Amino acid sequence: MNQARRGRPRDAQVDERVLRTAAGLLLERGYNGLSIDEVAERAGVAKTTLYRRWPTKDHLAVAVVARLQDDDGIDDTGDIRRDLTDYMEKIADALNRMRSAGRTAGRDDRSAGVVAELVAAGARHDDIGEMGRQVYARRNALALGLIERARLRGELRADLDAAVLLDQLAGALYYRVLVTGAPVDRAYAERLVAAALDGAMNRKEIPPCP
Template identity: 75%
Template sequence: MSPRGRPRDTEVDERVLQAATELLLRHGYGGLSTDEVAERAGIAKTTLYRRWPTKDHLALAVVARLQDHDEITDTGDIRRDLTDYMEKVAAGLNRMRVAGLPPGQESRSAGTVAELVAAAARHDDVGALERDVYARRNALACRLIERARDEGRLRPDVDPMTLLEQLAGALYYRVLITGHPVDRAYAERLVAAALDGAL
C-alpha cells in the first residue's frame, strides 16, 4: 500500500516550526498567528492545516520540540539528583517566562505555559499529547526515586509520584500563580523541605 499522489514536502515541517518558534518566543502565544506563520514559512495555510489541525496543535509541537532535551542524571545522591532535575524544569519554565516580551524584561508569570494548558483543555488530543510529554519525563524521575527508596536511601513508604508532584508542583505554582522566581537556590530549599519533612 504505497501512498498515492504527490508526497509531502518534508522540508515544510521544518520551515513552519522554525517560523512558529520564532513568533512564539518573540511575541508570545497571542503573537503566534497561523496567517503569519504561513507567510513567513512561505507556504499556504492549507499546507499548514494539513499537518497541524489547529493553532493549538502547532503551538504544542513548537514547545514540545523546545523541551525535548532534558535528561535526568542518577549519581546515587538523591538530593542532588532531584535538585538538578528541578533546576532543569525551572530553566524550561523561565525560558517561557521571557516569551513575547521585550528583551531584558521577563514576565512574572509564564503566560505561554498557561495558554498551552488551556489549549489542552480545548482539544482532547492536545491534552493527551501534552500529558504524554509530562508523563514520559516524570516516569524517569519516578524511577530515580523508586531506586533510591528501594535501596533504602529514602523512607520505604515514600510514594514517588506524590513526592514528584510536591516538587514540580511547587515550581509550577510559583511560575504560574504567585509569580515568584524559581532558581537553583529555590530548588535546593524545596528539595530539602520535601526530603526532611515538616514534623
C-alpha cells in the first residue's frame, strides 16, 4: 500500500503487524486458540488499541480472513476452463488451511474447523456478517470480471447467468467443507469446472447431412 496516499500510515503499519500475528496464531491453534490478549503481547501493541479496533475475537478473526483473502488474485490467461480451475483450487487451498487450523487429526478429519466458526460468528453478529459479505463481494467482483471477459470473447454463452455460475462453483467447495465433509483439492476443482461449463443435459447428436 502506498503510504503517501493513506491518511494514517502508522495505524496501517500497526494493523498490518497485528493481523499478521493474529493470522499466525489462528492458523497454528485454531479458533479456540486465538486470544486478543496474546496477539497484543506477541505484536507488541497495547491491548486497548486492539480492543478499540476489534471489539471481540470474532471481529479480529474475520479481519484476518479478509486480509488473507484479499491477497488472492485471479489470473486471466484467456482460457476460462483453466482460469476457473486455478481459481477454485486457490479457494480450496484457503478453505483447507482454515479447516485444518489448530487441528491435528490429519487427512481423515472431516470437521469444517475455523471455516464453520467464522460462518457462525457472521450469523451471530450483524456487523461481522456485513464485513464477511463485503469480503466476498470484493472477491466475486474479480471473478465476475474474469467470466465477463470470457463471455465477450465467445468462450462462454452470451446469455450466461454469471452470478449463478459463481454460486455453483464456490458453493460446491463450501458445501463440501461445511456440510458433507468431503475433501476439496485440484482434482475436485477440475471435475467441478468441467461439470459447470459442460452442463448435465444430454446433447442431441448432430444429425448427419442427407
